[in-house]
Amino acid sequence: MEMYRSHVLVCAGAGCISSDCKSVQQALLANINDLRLDNEVKVVETGCMGPCDLGPVVMVFPDGVFYRKLKPEDTREIVNEHLLKGKVVTRLLHSPVGSSEKVVSFNELEFFKRQTRIALRNTGVINPESVEEYIARDGYRALGKALSQMTPEEVVITIKESGLRGRGGAGFPTGLKWQFTAAAPGSPKYVVCNADEGDPGAFMDRSILEGDPHSVLEAMAICGYAIGANKGYIYVRAEYPLAVERLELAISKGREYGLLGENIFGTGFSFDVEIRVGAGAFVCGEETALLASIEGQRGEPRPKPPFPAQEGLWGKPTVINNVETLANIAQIVLNGAPWYASMGTEKSKGTKVFALAGKVNNTGLVEVPMGTTLREIIFDIGGGINGGKKFKAVQTGGPSGGCIPEAYLDTPVDYDSLNELGTIMGSGGMIIVDEDTCMVDLAKFFLDFVQDESCGKCAPCRIGTKRMLEILERITSGQGQEGDIELLEELSYGIKNSALCGLGQTAPNPVLSTLRYFRHEYEAHIRDHKCPAAACPELLTYYIDPRACKGCGVCSKACPSDAVIGEKKKPHTIDLNKCIKCGTCKQKCKFDAVITV
Amino acid sequence: MAEALTCDNRLTQEYLDIVDEIIKPYRGQPGNLIQVLHKAQSRVGFLPREVQVKVADGLGVPLTKVYGVVSFYSLFNTLPKGKHKITICAGTACYVRGAKQLINQLKEDMDLEPGGTTEDGMFSLDLVRCIGACGLGPVVTVDDEVHGKVHREKLTKIMAKYKEE
Incomplete structure (x- = not known):
């Protein structure tokens, strides 16, 4: 076996790929080869580090x-100084937001230090294309334990007692789902x-x-053993081609090693x-729609009951679990239910992965125990709001789901606390918005999304969300009327109570939640024709600050409606009758002289 | 190997033969309809009626059902695309970080709207619901290349690079 004195892990997650990690990796390899260190140093391409x-x-x-x-050119220094001479390249280390001190080890960064990684235990650590590396980190040991030392019933009981709930959004107890399917005839x-x-x-x-990828395959096999299934399907979005590729490779390796297929580990169990x-x-994330698509x-979607546990794929009993839910299974089987249940809150056990995005400094993926507060997640781990702006929601x-304002930042996050705040855990996406985001516009964004993704089968979702979207468009363009808010609420409750599937039943949530916490923004749009966040273009008025304007003329040349007037080198003005509020002048101005009110 | 068709190409017998080859292993298996359509689209570039008829015959599915599936899923298209396919992510994270401005910019600069193709057949634009690179929004992809943290100047530069080719 080859031994290396050092391993260089290169993150090849989606984020790093779009930052061109491939060139960095190539340069790194070239520099290592140049110095003939390739026998001593191994470069490993990993999944997302976070x-x-x-x-x-x-x-x-x-x-x-x-x-x-x-950057690719930085790798020479890493190879020459760090890998050859053992000197850390300080210049390339990270200093957390608000600190000038460089942090050497990832363990010392708040971002990593505060995490408990179970579902993400291998992500960013191993080469996802190597089944050996997965096995080296206890991979497929849980499957072996289940097949050789546990009855199917014991597996179901373990998952039930662990308190694991579905990580896809609804939070249904996973063990119960398995139990129902195991017990269903068919x-x-x-x-x-x-x-x-x-x-x-x-x-x-x-x-x-x-x-x-193997963590998902192993868990599916364990589930198959527990419920008496020999066949599994993974339904992946086409937008994730790399995930499809990695899964295909993992499945073929799994078959080659006898970890999938006939007579696994000689136990007679096939999967x-x-x-x-x-x-x-989008609607295919709904389980009955997903089955139709497979x-x-x-x-x-179709009405429930019958639930998939009774009548699922091709009318047969089916367990449908989300990826993150499955990624926890092997660890629970190995370490036992009490271990998993010791983390989290009373009704939400274990850990949850959150995706931080939007106006936060440390965007990325983090896994923390249930019950961690929003403030810890967004500020301590996420590093707060970028650009010195103020957190809004x-x-x-x-x-x-919905929005949570600043007043509730100290809420411990679990399924139930979020429900009480009028939102849901969902799959764990957290979009942080600052003072520049208009909450009415954000609600409109979601309605537009739902309207676009509504499959059209049931009228409440198809027509109801369309009417709601029209009202929101009216409000954000300054044409809102008294009574619009009440009408939105009436429609919301109507749709929630009558839509066929989860997509429609929850579609009004973004509106209800923003109305709950940011009603004043709706009122400002309707009554005062103002957008408090200065985000809705049709409610803005553009002015040029005569003190800041240098009269360079860039804005007047760029203006598509010839609304900017003025002589060269003298402050310009905007003819409000001609201004179409496109914002081009503001984008083009180098002196920040164009202001909006 | 024939390249996928774009706006200025015509559907020829060669492409219909390719579709026949794709269908072969799935004959009489209606459950594989979506997978077959994916494969056909990736080779032909789009799914015109002629291709749909072949798929329907091959898998033993009524043509109405094939059309129903093609029109239901947003990734299937019945019209050819431009030489370079631009997608702008319209997910929430990208939206709050300025995806809308990028959409407007392409409209202003290239008269290119979501779902449309430029007159010269060089670029087509589609919006996509989240590609999962939310940490780096707004995200724009051109063909298979992903660009993160795109802003006005960066988009202009990216477009210039493809226009030169």
Whole structure:
């Protein structure tokens, strides 16, 4: 076996790929080869490490030195100084927001220090294309334990007692789902992994699939054993081509090593997995729509009951679990239910992965125990709001969720506390917005999303959300009327109570939640024709600050409606009758002289 | 290997033969409809009626159902796309970080609207609901290349690079 004195882990998660980590990796390899260190130093391409904003990122082990925002030309110094002479390259280390001190090891960064990684245990640590590396980190040991030392019933009981709840959004107890399916009459039974991560702003499932695909396969096999199924399907969005590729590779390796397929570990248990790729329909994340899509049909939901546990794929009993839920399973089987249940809150056990995005400094993926407060997640781990702006709200649960304002930042996060605040855990996406975001506009964004993604089968969702969107468009363009807010509320409750599936039933949540905490913004739009966040273009008036204007003329040349007038080198003015409020002058001005009120 | 068709190409027998090859292993398996359509689109570039008829015959599915599936899923298109496919992520994270301005910019600079193709057939634009690179919003992809933290100047530069080719 080859031994290396140092391992260089290069993050190749989605974020780092878009920051061009590939060039960094190539340069690193070239420099290592130049100095003939390739027998001593191994470069490992891993899945997402988490701190997307700092990409491309690299960790050098055994010491765990963390380099960030690398350019290909930086790698020569890392190789010459660090890998050859053992001197850390201080210039490339990270200093957390608000501190000038450089931090050497990833363990010392708040971002990593405060995390407990169970679902993400291997993501960003191992090479996702190597089944050996997965096995070296206890991979497939849980499957072995379940098959050789546990009865199917014992597996179900373990998952039930762990308190694990579905990480896809609804939070249904996973063990119960398995129990119902195991007990349901009918054969064959199926295990389906819902990897149709459509909630905009959530990317933990993508990172797990790309960074640790075997953890999902192992869990599916364990589930198959527990419920008496021999076949599993993974339904992945087509927007995640790398996840599909990694899964395909993992499945073929799994078969080659006898970890999937016939007679696993010689126990007589057989289980195999197939991939189904979606085609861009958000509603397919809804379980009955997902099943229809696997069967090759339009992804339209159907009423429940019967639940998939009784009548699922091709009418047979089916367990549908989300990716992150499955990523916890092997660890629970190995370490036992009490271990998992010792973390978290009374009704929400274990850890949860959150995707931080929007106007926060440390965007990326973090995994923390349930019950961690929003403030810890957003400020201590997330590093607060970028650009010195003020926190306004955090949006959770995507199009089915809502917003939480500053007053509730100390709430411990779990399924129930978020419900009480009028939002949902959802899949764990957290979009942080600052004072520049208009809450009415944000609600409109979600309604527009839902309207676009509504499958059209039931009228409340198809027509109701359209009417709501029209009202929101009216309000944000300054045409709002008295009574619009009440009408929105009436429609919201009507749709919630009568829509066919989860998509429609939760579609009004973003409106109800912003009305609950930011009603004054709606009122300002309707009554005063003002957008308090200065974000709705049609409610803005553009002025040029005569003290800041240098009369360079860039804005008047750029103005599409010839509304900017003035002589060269003298302050310009905007003719409000001609101004179409496109904002071009403000974008073009180098002196910040164009202001909006 | 024939390249996927774009606006200025015509559907030829060669492409219909490719579709036949794609269908072969799935004959009489209606459950694989979506997978077959994916494969056909990736080779032909789009799913015109002629292709849909072949798929319907091959898998033993009524043509109405094939069309129903094609029109239901946003990633299937019945019209050819431009030479370079631009997508702007319209997920929440990208939205709050300025994706809307980028959409407006392409409209102003290139007269390119979501779902449309430029007159010269060089670029087509689609919006996508989150590609999962939320940490780096707003995100724009051109063909298979992903660009993060895109702003006005960066988008102009990216477009210039492809226009030169």
